[in-house]
Amino acid sequence: MPEDWAQQEVAYDDKQLMLKGHQVMQAWEDRIMKAMAENITETHGDILEIGFGMGISATHILEQGVRSYTVVEPNVNVKKAFENWREKYASTPVNLLQGNWQDVSGQFTEYDGVFFDPYFVADPGSVEVESSTAVGSFLPLVVPHIREGGVMTYFTREIDSFSRAHQRMLFKYFRSVEIRKIADLVPPDDCNYWWADSMMVVKAVK
């Protein structure tokens, strides 16, 4: 990820979000975003999301009906898209914590659901536990802010396994873990960041 990510121009169209010629998010990921949103909105409580992107997951979360929604987003131009989007949801308390999740955890309050989907560069198949930009590094910061019974969701980059290291990492913080397979993913021909025809979505309950 470019170091000056926060200030970069972004380009949106209906189908994707681009940063300097790099695809960050495409609309076909909707099924994955929806499944993850369902995981964290069962109690319709206070939700924290990491990375606004195209607002696809944010829309699913708000459409489920939640007490409050907070999103962490560093990019000033993505923030503009967020400001437009939030106007549609005036009746729900919606907050932005501007910055990287690595820097803003001091502003976290208490949440019933946490959705983690920042763009990060990690080798497909690398273990979430090992990367400083991945979920393994986020958990110590966020889990103290998740209420008992609250849920954390993300999709795993591991391929062909749900490794013991990954399981150990989760069971240090959560009492139960479910994984759901999102199958038959067909990225469009122009998609150059995806690597698998199915994805495992994790639901971890504190």
Ligand SMILES: C[S@@+](CC[C@H](N)C(=O)[O-])C[C@H]1O[C@@H](n2cnc3c(N)ncnc32)[C@H](O)[C@@H]1O
């Ligand atoms: C893949 S997109 C999120 C897609 C979103 N879930 C959706 O449905 O449209 C990743 C987002 O994470 C943001 N991001 C990148 N690094 C971040 C960080 N360290 N902390 C928080 N957000 C980050 C990016 O600016 C981008 O908006």
